[in-house]
Structure formats: structure tokens, C-alpha cells
Amino acid sequence: MNLNPPKSVARMTVSRETKAEQLNLETITWGGLTWVNIENPTKREIEHLARHYSFHPFDLEDCLSRKQRPKVDEYKDYLFFIFHFPVYNKTTRTSTHSQLSVFIGDKYLITLHSGKLRSLGKLFRDCEAGEEARQANFNYGSGHLLYRIMDRAVDSYWSILNKILGLLEDVEDSVFDERIEAAHEVAVLRRDIITQRRIIFPMRVVMTELENRLKRFTKTDMTVYYGDLMDHMNKVCDTLDECKEVIEVYKDADFVLGTDRVNHILRILTIMSSIVLPFVVVSSFYGMNVRLPGGLEQQGSFWTFIANMVVALLISGTMLFYFRHRRWI
Numbered sequence: 001m002n003l004n005p006p007k008s009v010a011r012m013t014v015s016r017e018t019k020a021e022q023l024n025l026e027t028i029t030w031g032g033l034t035w036v037n038i039e040n041p042t043k044r045e046i047e048h049l050a051r052h053y054s055f056h057p058f059d060l061e062d063c064l065s066r067k068q069r070p071k072v073d074e075y076k077d078y079l080f081f082i083f084h085f086p087v088y089n090k091t092t093r094t095s096t097h098s099q100l101s102v103f104i105g106d107k108y109l110i111t112l113h114s115g116k117l118r119s120l121g122k123l124f125r126d127c128e129a130g131e132e133a134r135q136a137n138f139n140y141g142s143g144h145l146l147y148r149i150m151d152r153a154v155d156s157y158w159s160i161l162n163k164i165l166g167l168l169e170d171v172e173d174s175v176f177d178e179r180i181e182a183a184h185e186v187a188v189l190r191r192d193i194i195t196q197r198r199i200i201f202p203m204r205v206v207m208t209e210l211e212n213r214l215k216r217f218t219k220t221d222m223t224v225y226y227g228d229l230m231d232h233m234n235k236v237c238d239t240l241d242e243c244k245e246v247i248e249v250y251k252d253a254d255f256v257l258g259t260d261r262v263n264h265i266l267r268i269l270t271i272m273s274s275i276v277l278p279f280v281v282v283s284s285f286y287g288m289n290v291r292l293p294g295g296l297e298q299q300g301s302f303w304t305f306i307a308n309m310v311v312a313l314l315i316s317g318t319m320l321f322y323f324r325h326r327r328w329i
């Protein structure tokens with residue numbers, strides 16, 4: 001594989017739109033390739049692209065929409081991609097998707113995003129600051145530059161995935177600790193894993209088409225590189241599948257253990273109620289026409305009271321023996 005830089009002299013230009021134009025737009029031009037980076041695009045930036053490029057109006061509208069699914073649209077002179085990447089919120093402990101829209105042609109690459117993709121922003125800053133970074137990313141065409149963006153984005157996702165794996169270990173300890181109520185933690189983590197899978201899995205389908213679609217915009221053979229990128233993506237998806245299976249096991253275990261604890265408490269309360277029941281019955285004896293000590297109208301026999309208590313204790317003892325024999329206690 002020949003990855004040597006082209007022998008032609010490359011010229012680098014960095015520009016930003018003036019405040020008068022009120023465009024949140026940055027560009028880097030080096031070696032005949034221009035990277036236009038737009039954070040938090042608005043209608044002004046979209047109108048600017050419509051004036052300077054012959055993009056389809058529907059694609060420009062999709063850049064502002066937040067209801068799009070990952071996709072690729074192919075045209076004669078350019079490709080239009082929509083990617084989604086998870087963004088983790090540490091406060092709510094949930095993930096949301098961040099959309100990356102990409103227009104790619106032979107001499108340009110245009111990225112539009114919300115600014116939450118730190119890996120993309122860092123790559124752009126690196127290319128601004130250093131010639132070595134520009135040479136490594138710009139020399140082999142716009143297709144190679146898009147590969148570098150996607151590779152960094154996928155690799156940066158592992159920090160989120162490692163966070164989920166750490167939370168899984170914490171949830172495991174909580175589920176099997178009787179002193180901790182783990183139902184809420186399990187539910188929150190389960191929701192986040194489902195959200196991650198809903199974002200990542202459609203992305204894998206689009207990324208499988210990158211190599212074939214970007215061949216015409218790449219100056220070198222990228223088969224090995226895209227193979228490595230898909231390998232990383234498949235590992236991410238496999239790990240999310242494993243996380244989903246594990247959290248489902250923890251959910252079922254927490255339900256079973258919680259139900260068992262409730263049944264144990266109910267069993268104890270039922271046994272206590274059954275033991276106390278004979279005494280309740282004895283206390284009701286005073287409402288009967290039987291002479292007992294302490295009566296208000298007539299003095300009863302003390303031995304009658306003793307006999308009633310013996311009967312109650314005998315009944316309670318018999319019930320305890322039966323419960324023990326049935327291994328209920």
C-alpha cells in the first residue's frame with residue numbers, strides 16, 4: 001500500500017467568516033482539499049452552502065432536521081451522509097444522539113454538527129495548528145479525511161462504553177446486596193443501554209457502505225483501513241449486545257430477589273398474626289356469658305381463666321409445630 005505524500009507542493013489556508021456575515025463557519029484548505037466545518041448550523045449557513053455549492057435542497061434541509069436516521073445519498077458529484085453518535089450526560093446518566101451531516105466531493109469535505117463531537121473538533125484544531133496533522137489527513141483525498149473523522153469518533157466512543165461497563169459492575173454489587181434498593185439503578189442503566197443500541201446499530205449499516213462509496217474520493221487503497229474501522233464498530237455493537245444481556249439478567253435477578261424478600265416479610269407477618277390470633281380469641285371470652293376473674297358484675301373463677309389461657313397456648317404451640325414441620329419458618 002502506497003501512502004507516501006504527493007510530491008506536489010501543498011498550500012495551507014485557514015479562514016473564518018467575518019462577524020458581519022454572522023456565519024459560524026471555519027475552513028482549512030491544504031493541498032487542493034478544503035475542509036469546511038460548521039458548528040450549530042442555522043439557516044444562514046445553509047443558505048451560504050446553497051449559494052456556493054450545487055447541493056440538493058432536501059439534503060440541505062436534512063442538515064437542520066433532528067429527526068433523520070443515519071443514511072447516505074449518492075449524487076453525480078458528491079455524497080451526502082448523516083451519522084449519529086451518542087453523547088453521554090453525566091448529570092442525568094442518559095445518552096442522546098448528536099447528528100453529524102457530511103457533504104463530500106472531490107475537492108471538499110463539509111461537516112455540520114452541534115459541537116458536541118469533541119473528537120471532530122479536536123481533529124480540526126490539530127489540522128489548523130500543525131502541518132504534520134494536515135499532511136496526515138489531507139494528502140490522500142477527501143475520502144481519507146472522512147475516514148479519519150469516523151475513526152476518531154468511533155474510538156472516542158469507547159470512553160462512554162467503558163463508563164457503562166463500570167456502571168454494570170456497580171449495579172451487580174447493588175442487586176445482590178440486600179441493604180440496597182437497586183431497582184432504580186437497573187432501570188436507568190437499562191434505558192441508557194437501549195438508547196445506545198438504538199443510536200449505534202443503524203450507524204453500522206451506513207458504515208458498511210463507506211469503502212465502496214468513497215473509493216472515487218480517495219487517492220489510495222483504503223481497504224485495510226475501512227476493515228479496521230468496521231472491526232472496531234463491530235466490537236462496539238457486540239459489547240452493547242453483551243451489556244444488554246447482562247442488564248436483563250440483573251433486572252430479572254433484582255425482581256426475583258425483591259419478590260423473595262417481600263414473600264419472606266409476608267410470611268413472618270402471617271405467622272405472627274396466626275400466633276396472636278388465639279390471644280385475640282381469649283380476649284373475646286370476656287364478651288361471653290362465662291364467669292372470669294376481673295368481671296365487672298360478678299366474680300368468676302381464676303381457674304377458668306387459667307384453663308382458657310392454656311387452651312390458647314396449646315393452640316399457638318400446635319400451630320408453631322405445624323409451621324416448623326412444613327418448613328415455613
